[in-house]
Amino acid sequence: MPKDNNAAVRSHRLSDEEIARNFSDMHPPLPRSEALIEADRCYFCFDAPCTTACPTGIDIPGFIQKIRSDNIVGSAHTILRENIMGGMCARVCPTEVLCEEACVRNTHEDKPVNIGLLQRYATDPVFEDNVGLFERGTDSGKRVAVIGGGPAGLSCAHRLSMLGHSSVVFNRDEKLGGLNEYGIAAYKTVNDFAQREVEYILSIGGIEVRNKAVLGENFTLADLQDEYDAVFLGFGLGSVNDLDLANENISGVLNAVDYIAELRQADDKGDLPVGDHIVVIGGGMTAIDIAAQTKRLGAEHVDIVYRRGPDEMGASRYEQEFAQTSGVKIRHWAKPVKLLISDKVAGVEFERTTLDKDGKLTGTGEHYSLNADVVFKAIGQSLSEEALGSITGTLELQHGKIVTDDGRKTSLPGIWAGGDCVYGNDDLTVSAVQDGKIAAIAIDQYLREESNNG
Amino acid sequence: MADLKSEFLGIESPNPFWLASAPPTDKAYNVNRAFEAGWGGAVWKTLGEDPPIVNVNGPRYSALHSNERRVIGFNNIELITDRPLSANLDEIRQIKRDWPDRAVVASVMLPMEEKVWAKYVPMIEDTGADGFELNFGCPHGMSERGMGAAVGQVPEYIQMATEWCKKHASVPVIVKLTPNVTNILPPATAARDGGADGVSLINTINSIMRVDYDTLTMYPTTDGMGSHGGYCGQAVKPIALHMVAEISRNKNTADIPISGIGGIHDWRDAVDFFALGASNVQVCTAAMVYGFKIIDDLTDGLSKFLDEKGMSSVNDLVGKAVPSVTEWQYLNLNYVEKAVIDQDLCIKCGRCHIVCEDTSHQAITSIVNGERRFEVIDEECIGCNLCVSVCPVDSCITMHQVSDGIDARTGKPINTEFLDWTAHPNNPMRKQS
Numbered sequence: 001m002p003k004d005n006n007a008a009v010r011s012h013r014l015s016d017e018e019i020a021r022n023f024s025d026m027h028p029p030l031p032r033s034e035a036l037i038e039a040d041r042c043y044f045c046f047d048a049p050c051t052t053a054c055p056t057g058i059d060i061p062g063f064i065q066k067i068r069s070d071n072i073v074g075s076a077h078t079i080l081r082e083n084i085m086g087g088m089c090a091r092v093c094p095t096e097v098l099c100e101e102a103c104v105r106n107t108h109e110d111k112p113v114n115i116g117l118l119q120r121y122a123t124d125p126v127f128e129d130n131v132g133l134f135e136r137g138t139d140s141g142k143r144v145a146v147i148g149g150g151p152a153g154l155s156c157a158h159r160l161s162m163l164g165h166s167s168v169v170f171n172r173d174e175k176l177g178g179l180n181e182y183g184i185a186a187y188k189t190v191n192d193f194a195q196r197e198v199e200y201i202l203s204i205g206g207i208e209v210r211n212k213a214v215l216g217e218n219f220t221l222a223d224l225q226d227e228y229d230a231v232f233l234g235f236g237l238g239s240v241n242d243l244d245l246a247n248e249n250i251s252g253v254l255n256a257v258d259y260i261a262e263l264r265q266a267d268d269k270g271d272l273p274v275g276d277h278i279v280v281i282g283g284g285m286t287a288i289d290i291a292a293q294t295k296r297l298g299a300e301h302v303d304i305v306y307r308r309g310p311d312e313m314g315a316s317r318y319e320q321e322f323a324q325t326s327g328v329k330i331r332h333w334a335k336p337v338k339l340l341i342s343d344k345v346a347g348v349e350f351e352r353t354t355l356d357k358d359g360k361l362t363g364t365g366e367h368y369s370l371n372a373d374v375v376f377k378a379i380g381q382s383l384s385e386e387a388l389g390s391i392t393g394t395l396e397l398q399h400g401k402i403v404t405d406d407g408r409k410t411s412l413p414g415i416w417a418g419g420d421c422v423y424g425n426d427d428l429t430v431s432a433v434q435d436g437k438i439a440a441i442a443i444d445q446y447l448r449e450e451s452n453n454g
Numbered sequence: 455m456a457d458l459k460s461e462f463l464g465i466e467s468p469n470p471f472w473l474a475s476a477p478p479t480d481k482a483y484n485v486n487r488a489f490e491a492g493w494g495g496a497v498w499k500t501l502g503e504d505p506p507i508v509n510v511n512g513p514r515y516s517a518l519h520s521n522e523r524r525v526i527g528f529n530n531i532e533l534i535t536d537r538p539l540s541a542n543l544d545e546i547r548q549i550k551r552d553w554p555d556r557a558v559v560a561s562v563m564l565p566m567e568e569k570v571w572a573k574y575v576p577m578i579e580d581t582g583a584d585g586f587e588l589n590f591g592c593p594h595g596m597s598e599r600g601m602g603a604a605v606g607q608v609p610e611y612i613q614m615a616t617e618w619c620k621k622h623a624s625v626p627v628i629v630k631l632t633p634n635v636t637n638i639l640p641p642a643t644a645a646r647d648g649g650a651d652g653v654s655l656i657n658t659i660n661s662i663m664r665v666d667y668d669t670l671t672m673y674p675t676t677d678g679m680g681s682h683g684g685y686c687g688q689a690v691k692p693i694a695l696h697m698v699a700e701i702s703r704n705k706n707t708a709d710i711p712i713s714g715i716g717g718i719h720d721w722r723d724a725v726d727f728f729a730l731g732a733s734n735v736q737v738c739t740a741a742m743v744y745g746f747k748i749i750d751d752l753t754d755g756l757s758k759f760l761d762e763k764g765m766s767s768v769n770d771l772v773g774k775a776v777p778s779v780t781e782w783q784y785l786n787l788n789y790v791e792k793a794v795i796d797q798d799l800c801i802k803c804g805r806c807h808i809v810c811e812d813t814s815h816q817a818i819t820s821i822v823n824g825e826r827r828f829e830v831i832d833e834e835c836i837g838c839n840l841c842v843s844v845c846p847v848d849s850c851i852t853m854h855q856v857s858d859g860i861d862a863r864t865g866k867p868i869n870t871e872f873l874d875w876t877a878h879p880n881n882p883m884r885k886q887s
Contacts, residue, residue: 033523040521043846046804047820068521107801108847 150178238384591657658684
């Protein structure tokens with residue numbers, strides 16, 4: 001884009017130094033001295049509430065105990081054997097509503113053990129030095145197709161390798177990692193960590209990768225069912241939900257996830273065009289990430305508008321406060337009713353909302369408008385029609401997502417699913433990893449039974 | 455305000471906190487700083503014959519740390535003073551002149567020949583030192599030369615050397631005892647029999663701190679080799695308290711004045727020593743870990759404690775806990791306590807449950823009515839105090855006496871009569887009434 005210092009939407013609003021500072025590691029790693037003091041705060045609880053709160057069930061007191069005794073590799077193994085993306089989760093997990101919320105230190109002194117940073121302390125060296133902790137199981141001769149190269153798919157493929165099965169990962173994008181690579185705010189995962197983690201996962205062997213392979217475009221599920229012994233669906237949510245307003249395709253109305261992906265892939269973040277007035281519609285992590293990041297790129301005014309209150313936001317209080325201290329204004333109880341346009345978007349008209357006596361969200365009839373040169377849609381995503389359309393047979397869905405059993409098996413024979421595309425999943429990396437792991441274990445059992453019966 | 459003025463064997467000091475004979479009292483510079491900070495007295499770093507000994511030129515100290523690197527235990531291989539005797543004597547004389555209200559005691563270690571004692575004791579006393587402390591405790595280096603603990607471990611030698619010192623000294627003589635013995639009473643008795651005016655204890659305990667995990671040699675070393683050192687600091691306090699209490703409660707030694715040493719770190723540690731019979735205390739490791747400023751807490755905390763107890767001086771406190779120390783066979787076996795967990799304070803860490811479950815008597819729940827909840831099961835609780843010991847929350851678990859009714863564990867009525875082992879029916883040697 002041509003450099004025009006007066007344009008409303010322009011790049012390089014901040015100096016390179018300011019951008020570097022704004023996108024530096026959000027939570028720098030703990031040095032050993034601090035890690036030991038923090039590790040000492042762990043009470044080594046019985047049947048630890050933090051472990052129960054962890055979607056992947058990491059033995060948290062166990063790995064902290066090993067930090068205490070300087071057994072860092074052992075500590076990392078305790079983490080990664082339950083959650084092969086324990087490195088990324090240490091960076092992106094909303095620990096304040098998971099393990100750290102459950103920490104008994106909250107009751108004692110209102111300050112939990114900093115489990116996230118301890119987890120990072122334990123796992124960083126493994127990825128830096130590529131310490132091999134996992135071995136491929138004895139080859140079973142079975143092959144599994146994994147659709148999706150994000151946390152669910154990679155977790156599934158890795159666990160399948162441990163269990164002796166080979167897999168082929170069909171990945172939509174140019175790089176593996178899914179939202180770890182293309183989503184997630186840049187300051188949460190600096191120095192290309194997502195790719196280092198991917199390389200570590202693949203280093204176990206037995207995982208073949210086919211990038212830019214899109215379900216419904218390059219192949220169908222039926223193809224895979226013929227060729228492979230089992231299939232895992234971990235393709236996430238391909239479509240962005242619309243606002244259902246007129247002129248939604250006008251210039252300046254963007255999908256937050258697309259911009260976030262662009263930002264993550266940019267060689268120079270300063271190149272990204274940023275508006276003067278940015279309005280973000282939504283209340284989840286995507287809304288927070290786009291708002292805080294555009295503010296940190298130099299946007300003058302960034303407003304998040306959410307139709308309900310702070311307690312109902314998908315983003316945790318901590319994340320909300322992070323956005324606010326980044327300079328973002330969060331407005332609650334308003335819904336967009338109209339896009340204001342000139343030749344491009346010029347603003348959004350909102351109607352204030354409230355709960356009626358039945359607790360149902362309703363408009364109050366009171367309106368206000370915000371100027372906007374860019375509007376970001378961040379009200380959620382859904383399964384892509386292309387992906388779904390290519391699936392023959394009756395794949396049971398609920399609220400537009402795939403229904404699975406406890407072993408993550410779908411209604412279709414030989415097909416498992418996990419991650420964001422599955423009904424009941426909370427859209428967290430850590431939950432996707434757990435889905436992939438559980439599905440792999442279930443697939444392994446299925447394949448072994450098959451062999452015994454066949 | 456309680457008066458902290460102290461008199462030990464007639465030696466006066468403004469408070470009962472002396473610096474023990476050790477690196478902090480090596481020379482006038484340090485002792486001056488200590489007295490400026492407010493220490494009541496100093497036992498000078500042990501004097502010996504000229505020429506002075508030679509120390510290693512590498513690590514003398516090492517520590518046992520908590521993860522936060524707090525020093526829990528401390529080890530040293532330093533020997534007695536490595537400075538010429540005349541330098542020490544000149545400085546003692548000057549310090550005593552500059553600080554007439556403070557106690558300055560000369561620690562000495564001399565070979566087992568009377569003529570040596572006859573030569574040096576008067577020379578040292580001439581400095582104006584308020585007394586002698588005989589170092590029969592140093593467990594490393596000096597003991598290999600037939601001094602220090604080599605003397606302290608043989609009661610006959612203690613008595614002999616004490617007699618020599620007393621013969622040539624007119625000021626009080628304290629004998630410093632080594633804990634590297636199985637029974638502290640014979641050395642204490644020997645000191646008294648030799649004419650000692652009092653004893654001080656404990657000196658350091660033989661120790662090796664650890665190995666180096668890279669080289670698999672002991673740690674630390676001097677040029678690849680190490681030798682055992684003397685262990686001290688907070689970790690040794692319980693050992694010191696036991697030995698002090700043994701002397702205090704034994705009728706043959708109860709009259710020996712005691713200067714308590716071993717792991718005193720704050721004023722509460724000092725209270726332990728006083729209550730178990732020490733008349734004053736000596737401190738080294740805490741000063742070596744934090745500097746002389748800790749004297750503020752020691753004196754202030756002790757003074758406020760005495761006020762709270764309605765005591766006007768340390769003397770009111772000395773020996774208060776001694777009558778409560780006895781032998782196991784005299785403990786009341788009919789007395790029953792059980793743990794009670796304060797549910798309002800409980801943070802639900804479950805430590806009490808798992809230690810009781812794994813290593814004790816399965817007397818604490820983990821789930822009650824489907825909820826995570828830790829309650830004592832009176833039917834199983836033997837009152838062992840393990841849960842109290844491991845609970846991270848102060849006062850969350852407390853022990854309560856069951857004084858009447860039925861003991862839920864035994865199903866038998868509480869017997870309020872005193873019954874110890876000596877009279878217990880299970881004791882084949884019991885005394886018949």
